[in-house]
Amino acid sequence: xxxxxxxxxxxxxxxxxxxxxxxxxxxxxxxxxxxxxxxxxxxxxxxxxxxxxxxxxxxxxxxxxxxxxxxxxxxxxxxxxxxxxxxxxxxxxxxxxxxxxxxxxxxxxxxxxxxxxxxxxxxxxxxxxxxxxxxxxxxxxxxxxxxxxxxxxxxxxxxxxxxxxxxxxxxxxxxxxxxxxxxxxxxxxxxxxxxxxxxxxxxxxxxxxxxxxxxxxxxxxxxxxxxxxxxxxxxxxxxxxxxxxxxx
Numbered sequence: 143x144x145x146x147x148x149x150x151x152x153x154x155x156x157x158x159x160x161x162x163x164x165x166x167x168x169x170x171x172x173x174x175x176x177x178x179x180x181x182x183x184x185x186x187x188x189x190x191x192x193x194x195x196x197x198x199x200x201x202x203x204x205x206x207x208x209x210x211x212x213x214x215x216x217x218x219x220x221x222x223x224x225x226x227x228x229x230x231x232x233x234x235x236x237x238x239x240x241x242x243x244x245x246x247x248x249x250x251x252x253x254x255x256x257x258x259x260x261x262x263x264x265x266x267x268x269x270x271x272x273x274x275x276x277x278x279x280x281x282x283x284x285x286x287x288x289x290x291x292x293x294x295x296x297x298x299x300x301x302x303x304x305x306x307x308x309x310x311x312x313x314x315x316x317x318x319x320x321x322x323x324x325x326x327x328x329x330x331x332x333x334x335x336x337x338x339x340x341x342x343x344x345x346x347x348x349x350x351x352x353x354x355x356x357x358x359x360x361x362x363x364x365x366x367x368x369x370x371x372x373x374x375x376x377x378x379x380x381x382x383x384x385x386x387x388x389x390x
Contacts, residue, residue, distance in 0.1 A: 160363035164191040165199060166213035168304050169239050169276070169323035170351050173383030174213065177376045185370075187363045195275035195303055203227050210359035211367060215276055215349050222354065229359055233352035234371045237385035240348050241277055242324035243338040246312050252319055257342050261288055264319065270298045271310050272321040280347045281321055288345075311335060323349075325384040350388055 166174055171193050178189045194202075199214045203225040212222055213236060222228045243254050252263035264270060264285075272278050278300055285291040301307050304326045311320035312334040320327075320335075327337045340346060353371055355364060370376055381387070 159186040160361045161188040162210045162364050164211040165209045168193040172325045172329040173380040173385045176379045181370050208358050209356050210364040213353045219354050227357045229355040229357050233354045234368050236351040237380050238348040238350045238388050239323050239325050240340050240346050242327045242340045244320040244327045245336050247334040247336050251338050267319045268317045271307050273307050274300050274302050276349050328384045
């Protein structure tokens with residue numbers, strides 16, 4: 143069940159500084175990193191964050207590695223609840239993120255306005271690049287449904303995370319297309335990348351992200367951080383990073 147705000151969270155205060163450990167999916171990094179910076183300034187608490195793919199976060203559900211907050215897609219958080227690694231089943235909603243198309247700066251922009259144009263641009267591309275995480279899993283299924291998986295397979299390169307995808311695309315050559323979470327592409331535009339646009343709405347896939355309190359979290363600071371994610375300031379930062387309100 144997704145609730146925001148949560149009744150069990152304690153009021154924020156600048157009490158004795160504590161350190162919070164956060165394990166987060168990489169797709170929300172452009173927004174969550176800025177929220178954390180502001181949270182540190184406002185509260186004095188330290189936040190140590192590790193970014194990982196959804197499959198990696200799923201594997202951590204059964205490990206003994208301590209963590210206070212987990213930010214991930216709903217299905218991944220479900221696994222933490224089932225493994226009894228969540229303090230409570232309730233979650234704080236972060237928002238949803240779609241899939242977008244990118245090319246290196248200065249490269250011709252592919253036509254992606256319609257599903258047919260998107261398909262043809264992929265077939266015309268010399269190579270494709272995307273990740274092995276949530277976005278990549280969806281794209282594999284999408285290409286099968288569109289009937290072009292076999293044609294794309296031989297010219298596709300996949301990486302474990304978004305950072306490697308962005309590095310490949312910005313240093314690539316020829317008619318190459320990259321795909322990934324819109325948030326990381328938008329942030330990458332300052333580093334020799336061009337955001338072409340989101341997938342056509344008919345085939346768009348939005349992944350919802352939420353945060354939960356891990357079973358080992360005992361500090362008030364961790365609860366403060368969860369509540370902070372629901373503040374107007376945090377929501378403005380998420381929106382600016384391309385993390386959409388789930389109600390829109």
